[in-house]
Amino acid sequence: MEDENNMSSTKSCKIIAYFTIAPVGTQSTSIGKYVAAALGEIDKVKGLSYELTPMGTILEADNLEPILEAVKAAHEALTSKGILRIESTLIIDDRKDKPRTMKDKINSVKKQMKQF
8 A cells, every 4th residue: 555645646636836927117007918928828838727817827737847837938928028027926836745726725715614
């Protein structure tokens, strides 16, 4: 029997990340068109699921490479639009002890909320 903490027993674990990207120094406070350009490139990354939220994008993959590829693609998308300075935030949840997904984590919190 495999140990529950053994990484080979947790192949279905997902890496979930929170990502934001913003151009600096544009003529407008609106950044929607830049976020759209970034998401257009993120959408092309194989092995990656994502969910846009009002304040950032949640990325999900079986391993770290697609997440890092998505961040790079997003930065390159803004650079190709002439942006000379880009600020981004990336928070990675790389949990190996049990399988989790974006949806699973939300459902867990909703279940906990029923106690209040």
